[in-house]
Structures are given as structure tokens and as C-alpha cells.
Amino acid sequence: MRKTKRMHSFAAAGIVVLCGMLGRTVYADEEPVVLRVCSWEEYIDLGEWDAEEAIELENGAVIFGEKPLYEDFEEWYKETYGREVRVEYSCFGTNEDLYNQLNMGDTYDLVCPSEYMIMKLIAEDRLVPYSDHFYDTQDVHNYYIRNVSPYIQKTLESNEIDGVYWSDYAAGYMWGVTGVLYNPALVTEEEAATWEIFGNPKFSRQITLKDNVRDSYFAALGILKADELTDEALRCSDTYHDQLADIMNDVRPETIDQAQELLNQLMDNVYSLETDSGKADMITGKIVANYQWSGDAVYAMDQADEDGFELRFAVPKESTNLWFDGWVMLKNGIRGDADKQHAAEAFVNYLSRTDSAVRNMYYIGYTSSIAGNAQDDTIYEYLKWCYGVDGEEEILEYPVGYFFSGDNSDAHYILQSTVSQMGRQLYSQYPPQDVIDRAAIMRYFDADANKAINQMWINVRCFDIDDIPMGVWMALLAALMFAISMGFRKSRRR
Amino acid sequence: MNRFRFQRSQLCIPYGLFLVCFVLAPLVVIIYYAFTNGEGKPTLENLTGFFSSPNTIGTLAYSLGIAVSTTCACLLLAYPIAYILARSKMKHKSVILMIFVMPMWINFTLRITALKEILTVIEGNLAYHPFLNTLIGMTYDFLPFMILPIYTTLLKLDNSLLEASADLGADTVQTFLKVTFPLSVPGIISGIVMVFLPSMTNYVVLDMLYNSTYIMGSLIGAYFSAYDWHNGSMIALILLVIILLFTLFTNRYADEDAGSSRGGVLGS
Numbered sequence: 218m219r220k221t222k223r224m225h226s227f228a229a230a231g232i233v234v235l236c237g238m239l240g241r242t243v244y245a246d247e248e249p250v251v252l253r254v255c256s257w258e259e260y261i262d263l264g265e266w267d268a269e270e271a272i273e274l275e276n277g278a279v280i281f282g283e284k285p286l287y288e289d290f291e292e293w294y295k296e297t298y299g300r301e302v303r304v305e306y307s308c309f310g311t312n313e314d315l316y317n318q319l320n321m322g323d324t325y326d327l328v329c330p331s332e333y334m335i336m337k338l339i340a341e342d343r344l345v346p347y348s349d350h351f352y353d354t355q356d357v358h359n360y361y362i363r364n365v366s367p368y369i370q371k372t373l374e375s376n377e378i379d380g381v382y383w384s385d386y387a388a389g390y391m392w393g394v395t396g397v398l399y400n401p402a403l404v405t406e407e408e409a410a411t412w413e414i415f416g417n418p419k420f421s422r423q424i425t426l427k428d429n430v431r432d433s434y435f436a437a438l439g440i441l442k443a444d445e446l447t448d449e450a451l452r453c454s455d456t457y458h459d460q461l462a463d464i465m466n467d468v469r470p471e472t473i474d475q476a477q478e479l480l481n482q483l484m485d486n487v488y489s490l491e492t493d494s495g496k497a498d499m500i501t502g503k504i505v506a507n508y509q510w511s512g513d514a515v516y517a518m519d520q521a522d523e524d525g526f527e528l529r530f531a532v533p534k535e536s537t538n539l540w541f542d543g544w545v546m547l548k549n550g551i552r553g554d555a556d557k558q559h560a561a562e563a564f565v566n567y568l569s570r571t572d573s574a575v576r577n578m579y580y581i582g583y584t585s586s587i588a589g590n591a592q593d594d595t596i597y598e599y600l601k602w603c604y605g606v607d608g609e610e611e612i613l614e615y616p617v618g619y620f621f622s623g624d625n626s627d628a629h630y631i632l633q634s635t636v637s638q639m640g641r642q643l644y645s646q647y648p649p650q651d652v653i654d655r656a657a658i659m660r661y662f663d664a665d666a667n668k669a670i671n672q673m674w675i676n677v678r679c680f681d682i683d684d685i686p687m688g689v690w691m692a693l694l695a696a697l698m699f700a701i702s703m704g705f706r707k708s709r710r711r
Numbered sequence: 712m713n714r715f716r717f718q719r720s721q722l723c724i725p726y727g728l729f730l731v732c733f734v735l736a737p738l739v740v741i742i743y744y745a746f747t748n749g750e751g752k753p754t755l756e757n758l759t760g761f762f763s764s765p766n767t768i769g770t771l772a773y774s775l776g777i778a779v780s781t782t783c784a785c786l787l788l789a790y791p792i793a794y795i796l797a798r799s800k801m802k803h804k805s806v807i808l809m810i811f812v813m814p815m816w817i818n819f820t821l822r823i824t825a826l827k828e829i830l831t832v833i834e835g836n837l838a839y840h841p842f843l844n845t846l847i848g849m850t851y852d853f854l855p856f857m858i859l860p861i862y863t864t865l866l867k868l869d870n871s872l873l874e875a876s877a878d879l880g881a882d883t884v885q886t887f888l889k890v891t892f893p894l895s896v897p898g899i900i901s902g903i904v905m906v907f908l909p910s911m912t913n914y915v916v917l918d919m920l921y922n923s924t925y926i927m928g929s930l931i932g933a934y935f936s937a938y939d940w941h942n943g944s945m946i947a948l949i950l951l952v953i954i955l956l957f958t959l960f961t962n963r964y965a966d967e968d969a970g971s972s973r974g975g976v977l978g979s
Contacts, residue, residue: 313936320938422838428923488838489921503831671937678925678933679766680773689776 249301250560256329258308262576274598282576290567302560326550327561336378336661345546346385361569366588367623388565389586392541393511396532403505409531412439425507428490430674437476439535446535465657468666477673511645512583529640532652539656571595584646588621604643610635617647744944757945774926778911781849789857797865812855823919841922848916857902864898
């Protein structure tokens with residue numbers, strides 16, 4: 218998840234954790250396993266749903282969040298494995314914050330950073346690989362490997378750093394793409410479906426970029442390399458995906474320089490940079506389009522719908538950033554403790570139950586990496602519950618097989634939705650195949666490149682001393698002279 | 712064996728501990744990081760880098776620009792109000808003063824959010840005047856900190872001095888310039904200290920009012936989130952030195968001008 222600070226939820230989670238800890242009885246005969254989990258703020262269902270919020274699905278499943286998921290996990294673990302476990306759940310604000318926290322000596326057993334931070338942690342040899350048992354589909358309690366979407370698992374298995382595949386160290390949690398949230402009354406889909414909208418003078422000072430270097434750099438690359446990216450020859454090439462990934466991870470010094478120049482221009486065209494305020498500003502009409510992550514776009518569209526106001530989401534035609542967050546176990550937390558690792562893997566498995574995934578999706582608004590399986594179609598039923606047809610609206614056949622079974626022509630996973638869902642919530646949560654095709658993962662950059670793009674971003678954000686108008690310099694000079702002469706007069710009087 | 716004997720100076724121990732743990736120790740850490748590089752070797756590169764890069768100098772200039780204009784705006788707004796309030800013969804002065812100070816009771820992010828909406832109504836699009844908006848936001852935020860010390864100093868002003876001035880033939884303008892104003896300088900100084908310093912680093916106001924330009928506070932944050940603790944610490948240290956120099960300067964100025972009169976936070 219890319220949201221930043223949400224202090225209230227953090228406080229709420231803190232209170233919940235605290236209360237949970239106070240109200241617990243510790244059995245003297247067996248020390249409970251303590252599992253220290255650190256994740257994004259507002260990134261797990263905290264329960265306390267109203268009774269009418271219960272989701273009744275057609276397959277008979279009733280989804281209801283009474284207590285926080287990690288407390289339900291503690292009960293489930295005790296029932297299933299006969300062992301006490303205590304979850305100490307805390308939150309972090311950004312990937313960089315988490316990394317700094319780890320460097321300052323905070324120890325956690327299980328954390329949920331984004332893909333590039335996972336790469337960094339793998340490269341620095343800080344992670345514990347999942348056990349072989351975790352991938353054993355025969356064990357009914359191995360919910361993760363039984364339920365994970367083939368699309369996500371394939372992505373994890375096909376990406377590596379230093380010859381190590383991500384799937385050995387990371388279990389997918391939430392995922393999404395980036396794009397442009399726009400107001401269809403003022404912006405056409407064609408205008409929104411390109412990164413060039415941020416430089417479009419028609420929307421001068423009415424669009425926002427993201428306030429972080431990686432997202433802004435991705436948009437800049439999308440504009441700089443637009444011709445290359447939309448070239449049919451590239452699209453049809455056998456190695457399209459590899460080439461796409463290389464283009465969108467270009468950190469050569471000259472590319473960074475071009476990006477800096479471009480971002481400087483964009484800064485004169487956009488309304489501002491934001492991380493969280495963009496959603497509200499779209500709804501109040503301060504801006505007409507903003508750079509958005511699919512999950513937050515869903516949230517904003519839901520909010521706008523309640524106000525009787527339509528927002529839509531477009532994915533740029535050049536390329537989009539496929540991101541995901543995953544659970545990884547830390548070496549300095551687990552410390553070879555088999556009980557702890559077992560509890561950590563069980564925690565991931567518990568969150569990967571289809572009912573937990575639905576609870577999380579309902580609560581957070583992001584898309585879970587969990588798809589279910591042939592026996593358990595709860596996730597797909599939830600999708601139908603959210604976006605299935607009602608009334609006699611025009612029917613849209615929306616294939617989501619790529620996510621659920623790995624085959625997009627799978628007749629079982631063609632959702633009967635409405636035409637009005639195109640470019641809306643369904644489209645954002647489970648983007649269609651053509652969007653998935655042009656999605657690129659932004660990797661972790663090595664230390665030098667990382668330093669260079671961070672410096673580039675600082676350069677873009679800093680005030681240029683040459684921008685001070687001549688008049689201000691003159692005024693300053695005059696003020697200085699005045700001050701000196703005053704001081705002089707005073708000391709002479711004495 | 713020595714019996715434990717309580718001494719008054721022992722009451723300082725809690726604060727001393729606090730000082731060591733939360734002021735001194737972090738300062739040592741900051742200094743360590745500021746003068747080392749990524750490999751932990753001592754270096755002055757961070758310092759020279761700060762003063763040779765147009766970006767960091769630009770940020771310093773921008774922060775100073777915001778701080779100076781906020782302080783001037785606060786002073787220009789606060790002095791007349793404090794003066795009128797302190798000199799008036801009204802019965803319920805404290806009630807009126809309370810109205811001026813009341814915004815302080817409300818969380819400042821909430822106030823800035825409200826201000827954002829008001830400014831949007833007035834300006835239409837906030838993106839065109841980022842500096843002006845920041846100035847308004849900061850002034851709104853810090854105005855009470857300027858009013859209060861000036862008001863307190865003016866309230867304590869001995870009326871007989873003004874009468875003496877009038878008896879000696881000075882008109883009201885002369886009395887103000889020669890008596891009232893010089894005697895209120897300590898209040899002004901402490902007001903300036905309380906407004907100038909926080910407005911150099913309070914980047915929350917900029918963020919909330921859509922000013923994407925970095926000031927010193929946000930620049931430090933940017934270096935830290937880029938895992939560059941060394942440059943971040945150096946900027947924090949430079950800021951600290953600036954603040955220290957500023958405080959020393961204002962303290963001295965207050966001492967010189969105030970003479971024996973009391974008032975103000977640092978003036979006495």
C-alpha cells in the first residue's frame with residue numbers, strides 16, 4: 218500500500234494492541250510464542266463491523282469482522298496447533314521509514330514492505346526463506362499456496378535479484394497498478410490514459426503528481442519514452458516484457474538528467490504533489506485529475522459515488538507500474554527459532570484464507586493477492602457480490618481468468634458485470650488483460666542509482682536561488698545597509 | 712557510612728537526566744553523523760557540499776524568506792492590536808485577548824485545513840501563489856505567539872512614564888516613539904523568537920497548502936528517507952547553528968535595549 222500516515226488508525230491499532238495485551242492471561246506452564254508483526258497503517262481488518270455489514274455470498278459463506286484479524290489468528294493458532302501465540306502488531310508509514318527503523322535496531326519477525334524494499338532486503342541478506350512445508354499444497358492449513366493467485370505467484374517466481382527468486386522469500390499480500398484518476402465531466406478518457414496528462418497545458422494547475430520519487434520518476438519515464446513504449450514493433454516482440462521492464466527501470470545518468478528537466482517543467486504545470494490529499498481534492502473539485510494507485514482510486518470512486526458524483530480511473534497507454542506488498546520474515550527477528558517461524562508462516566497462511574482476504578479487501582479497498590481455488594470460490598463470489606449485474610443494464614463480459622486460474626479465456630471466470638464498470642472500481646481492482654500486459658515492475662536500484670534519483674528529486678523540489686527576482690536582492694541589500702548604518706550610529710552615540 | 716542528605720540541588724537530577732538522554736545524546740549522534748561519510752570515516756564533505764550546492768543554499772534562502780516575511784507580517788498585525796488592547800480602558804480586556812488567542816486552542820492542522828478552503832474560495836486556485844499562501848498560513852498559525860508577549864510588556868508599562876513624557880511637552884507620537892516603543896522591545900524580541908524559529912522549519916503548513924518547495928525541515932526529511940543520514944544530520948546541525956546565532960543576537964539586542972525593564976521570555 219502506498220498510503221502515508223494515517224495517525225488515527227495508527228492510534229486505534231495501538232490501543233487495540235494494548236488492550237489486547239492487557240486482557241490476556243499468560244499461562245505459566247507454556248510460554249506463548251511472541252510474533253512481532255509490522256505492517257502499513259490501516260492495512261488489516263480491525264473488525265468491529267456493524268451487524269448489517271455482514272457479507273452473505275452466494276456460495277453460502279458469510280463474511281463478518283468482529284475482532285481484529287490478528288486476534289482471530291491467535292485463537293485459530295491455539296485451536297489448530299495447540300500452542301499459545303501472541304501477536305504484537307505495529308505499523309510503519311513508508312518503506313523508507315521501515316528500513317530506517319530496522320537499521321536503528323527495531324526487531325520484527327514479519328513485515329510487509331513493497332516489492333522494491335523486499336528486493337533490497339533480499340539483496341542485503343536480511344530475510345529468512347519460507348520453509349518447504351509452506352509450499353506443500355497437501356496440507357489443508359497451507360492457505361497461502363493453495364489460494365494465491367497464479368498470476369501473482371508467477372510474477373514472484375519470475376523475478377529475481379542476485380539469482381534469488383522473490384517467491385522464496387515473499388508471500389504476496391495486496392497488489393495493484395498506477396494510473397490516473399479523473400473527473401469524466403472535464404477530462405476525456407483519451408486525455409487521461411497517458412502520462413502526458415501531467416504536462417498537458419489544458420489542465421494547467423489542475424492535476425496532481427505523487428509526492429515520492431519512484432512514482433514521479435515512473436511517470437517521467439512514461440513521458441520521455443512514450444514513442445518507444447507505444448511502438449507496435451515493441452508490443453509484438455517476443456521479449457516485450459523484458460524490454461518493457463528495462464525501459465521502465467532505466468537509471469542511466471543521462472536519463473535521470475532528462476527526467477529532472479522534465480519534472481521541473483511538470484512542476485510548473487501541476488497543482489501540487491500529494492500523497493493522501495488528492496482523493497479529497499478530486500471530490501471537492503480542486504483538481505480534475507490525479508496520479509493514483511488503483512486501491513486509493515477505488516476508495517475515491519466509492520466516496521464520490523456516495524456524493525452522487527462520478528470519478529473514473531484510466532491506466533496510461535504507455536505503461537503502468539505493477540506493485541505489490543508481501544510478507545517477509547526477518548533474520549534478526551526469527552533468529553533461527555523454529556516455533557517463531559512456524560507462527561510467522563501460520564500468520565501468513567491465516568491472512569491468506571479466503572474469508573480473511575475478503576475481510577481485508579472490504580476494509581482496506583486494495584486487491585488481495587489471494588484468488589481461492591477450485592473448491593473455495595469465495596473471492597470470485599465476492600467479486601460477483603461487488604460488481605455482478607443488477608437490473609437490466611447492458612451486460613459486460615469481463616474476463617478475470619488471468620488472476621483466478623492463470624488462463625484469461627477460462628469460461629468459469631468471465632464476470633457478468635455492467636458496461637458502466639469499465640474504467641471504474643472493477644477495472645481498477647482487477648485490471649483487464651491489456652493493462653496487465655503493459656505493466657512493469659519498478660525494481661530496487663543499486664546504491665549509486667538510488668542516490669542519483671534521490672538527489673534528482675531533491676533538486677526538483679528545492680528552491681532555485683536564481684529564481685529570486687532582482688528586486689528582492691536590491692531590497693535585501695538596502696535593508697542590510699540600513700541595519701549597518703543604524704548599528705554604526707548607535708555605537709557612536711555611546 | 713554516609714547518611715543520605717537531601718539537598719535542593721538534587722531536584723535538578725530528573726531534568727538533568729532528561730537533558731542528557733533527549734538533548735545531549737541526540738546532539739552527539741547528530742554531530743557524529745554530520746561529520747562522517749557512508750563508510751564511517753570523518754569528513755567535511757557534508758559541510759562543504761551544503762554551501763556549494765545551489766539547491767541547499769536556495770532552500771536556506773527560501774526558508775529564511777518565509778521566516779522573515781512571516782515574522783514581519785506577524786509583527787505588523789500584532790503590534791497595533793496589542794497596543795490598542797493594552798492601552799484601552801476597557802473593562803473586559805482579557806475577554807478580547809482570549810478571542811485573539813482562542814485559535815491556539817484548536818489543533819493547527821485543522822485550522823490550516825479550514826484556511827485552505829477559505830483561500831480556495833478567495834483565490835480560486837491555490838497553485839498560483841504558493842509563497843503567499845504559505846505566508847498567510849504561517850501568519851495565521853503564529854500570530855498569537857506575537858500578540859501575547861507584546862501585550863504583556865505593554866500592559867506592564869508604567870503609566871507615570873507616559874505622563875512624565877507628556878508633562879515634558881512630548882505629543883502622543885513622540886511619546887510613542889521615544890517611550891512606549893523602546894520599552895516594548897523585549898516583548899517584540901521574544902515574539903520574534905517565538906515566530907521566526909518555528910516558521911523556518913514548519914513544513915506541515917507548506918504541505919497542507921500545496922507548496923511543494925522544500926524548506927529546511929522537509930529537506931532534512933528528504934535526506935533521511937533517502938537513507939542519507941549524514942547530509943540530513945549536517946543540515947540539522949547547520950539549522951541548529953543558525954538558530955543559536957539568532958538567539959544569541961536577539962538576546963544581546965534585548966539586553967542592550969531593555970536596560971533594566973523586565974518582560975519577554977529571553978529579555979530579562
